[in-house]
Amino acid sequence: MIDKQTKEAIYVGDPYLIQLNLLNSCINNCEYCYIKSSSAQILNPRRLKKFFQKFEEYHNRYNLKISVSLTGGDLFLYPHLEWIIEYLRKAENVSSISLLLNSLWHKNSKKIILGILNKIENIQLNIDNIENRECDLKWLASKKIPVNIKILLSKNTNYYNSQMNILKKLTKSNPSLRVSVDRLIPTSKEQLKDMCSLKELREKASEILILSNGNFVCDDPIIKLLFDQKEKLQTDSLHGCSIGKGSVTVYPDGAIKLCARIPKFETGLTIENFDLKEYIHLANKLTRKIHDKCRKCTEYQFCKGGCPATFFVKSNRLDKDINCYYEE
Ligand code: SF4
Ligand code: SF4
Numbered sequence: 055m056i057d058k059q060t061k062e063a064i065y066v067g068d069p070y071l072i073q074l075n076l077l078n079s080c081i082n083n084c085e086y087c088y089i090k091s092s093s094a095q096i097l098n099p100r101r102l103k104k105f106f107q108k109f110e111e112y113h114n115r116y117n118l119k120i121s122v123s124l125t126g127g128d129l130f131l132y133p134h135l136e137w138i139i140e141y142l143r144k145a146e147n148v149s150s151i152s153l154l155l156n157s158l159w160h161k162n163s164k165k166i167i168l169g170i171l172n173k174i175e176n177i178q179l180n181i182d183n184i185e186n187r188e189c190d191l192k193w194l195a196s197k198k199i200p201v202n203i204k205i206l207l208s209k210n211t212n213y214y215n216s217q218m219n220i221l222k223k224l225t226k227s228n229p230s231l232r233v234s235v236d237r238l239i240p241t242s243k244e245q246l247k248d249m250c251s252l253k254e255l256r257e258k259a260s261e262i263l264i265l266s267n268g269n270f271v272c273d274d275p276i277i278k279l280l281f282d283q284k285e286k287l288q289t290d291s292l293h294g295c296s297i298g299k300g301s302v303t304v305y306p307d308g309a310i311k312l313c314a315r316i317p318k319f320e321t322g323l324t325i326e327n328f329d330l331k332e333y334i335h336l337a338n339k340l341t342r343k344i345h346d347k348c349r350k351c352t353e354y355q356f357c358k359g360g361c362p363a364t365f366f367v368k369s370n371r372l373d374k375d376i377n378c379y380y381e382e
Contacts, residue, residue, distance in 0.1 A: 066334070067300035069119035069149045072109070073314055074102075076138075077306050080127040081156060084182060085213070086206060086248075088241045088315055089127060095306035099134040105304070105325035106141065112330060113147035121150040121175065127306075129153060130160035139169045150175040154204075156183040158190040167199070176200040178234055185220050191228055202234035202271060207258050208248045209238075214258065221265055233266040235259055237274060237377070239315040240367045249364070252377045256280050275360045276377050279353055294358025298337025302328075312337060315363040316372075344374045353379055 077096045078089045112118040122142055126132060142148050151173045157180070158164060167174065177194060181203050184190065194201050203224065205217050225231055237255060240246050250258065259277055263270050272278055275294045295313075303311040310323035310333065323333060344359035351357070360375025368376065 069121040071121050071301035073123045073303040075125055075305050076132040077127045079131050086238055088317055092305055092317055097306045099137055101308050101325050110147055119147055119149040122148055123152045125154035128156050139166055143170050152176050154178045156180045157187045174199055176202055178202045178204050181205055181217050181220055202232050204234045207237045207250050209250055210248050225265055232269045232271055233262055235262055235272045239363045241317055275357045276375055279357055279379050295361055298334045313363055316366050340372055347374055
């Protein structure tokens with residue numbers, strides 16, 4: 055058992071989320087992809103094994119479980135995928151796995167998924183790739199695997215309309231399809247112009263809420279506020295942004311990131327020198343000012359400053375959400 059003092063010192067989401075970006079090669083070239091600008095790399099499995107061993111130690115010491123989210127680039131292009139799947143399947147400390155995929159295009163995709171069936175929490179599919187692959191949705195439904203279709207909200211009207219047209223078709227034939235909504239978090243100054251205002255977020259997300267018959271999931275603190283999902287939020291163990299206390303991201307070169315959406319922010323940590331307490335301490339230090347600014351806000355207990363990544367590209371520092379609910 056974790057004693058109270060240690061729990062407070064390293065207080066983390068249960069399970070703790072590790073997002074692994076295993077490579078940056080992809081079958082697509084999505085305009086708003088955050089990983090494609092990183093230098094071409096493939097996460098070395100020997101290095102990754104040592105990183106996993108640290109979490110095995112945390113499990114032995116603190117009973118800390120982990121949830122692993124695997125993505126790329128395109129996950130199926132990762133040459134050591136079978137090794138990771140086998141490791142995650144057997145590891146006692148891994149309580150759940152989610153996969154972020156383009157589609158089930160690869161000949162081994164079903165075999166890979168079946169290898170971890172009892173630990174799969176959900177599979178997220180890219181709406182840009184699923185239009186002519188309804189067979190993937192049927193197969194996943196036949197295995198009772200929860201599926202999210204990801205929609206990205208930006209000012210780009212053509213892109214939004216094309217996503218909506220595909221979603222309309224998909225929800226007709228799959229009425230229980232779950233939609234996962236993200237907003238564009240710019241990773242370059244040029245993308246700032248494509249970021250939705252709060253009003254646009256509300257309008258677009260409302261349309262999706264109706265279209266998806268309410269099968270709408272979202273981790274974004276500001277979008278959640280727009281829909282008054284407070285009741286649901288109260289049952290979550292963590293509110294607001296999850297960096298530090300709730301999650302860590304690894305890039306294909308082995309760099310530790312606060313979040314996949316802040317690729318330019320160097321933490322100075324790598325999978326070799328990573329230490330959970332040190333990492334959480336760093337994240338707390340970096341976000342302390344945001345909490346100080348927001349603490350008096352009536353929405354603070356649910357929003358906690360929103361998504362600090364939204365501000366980073368504007369002036370190379372973390373700050374409260376650019377779409378703050380009170381700055382409409
Ligand atoms: S001031 Fe804005 S960003 Fe901060 S907690 Fe309130 S709504 Fe969220
Ligand atoms: S920085 Fe933003 S995108 Fe990243 S975990 Fe926090 S809320 Fe989510």
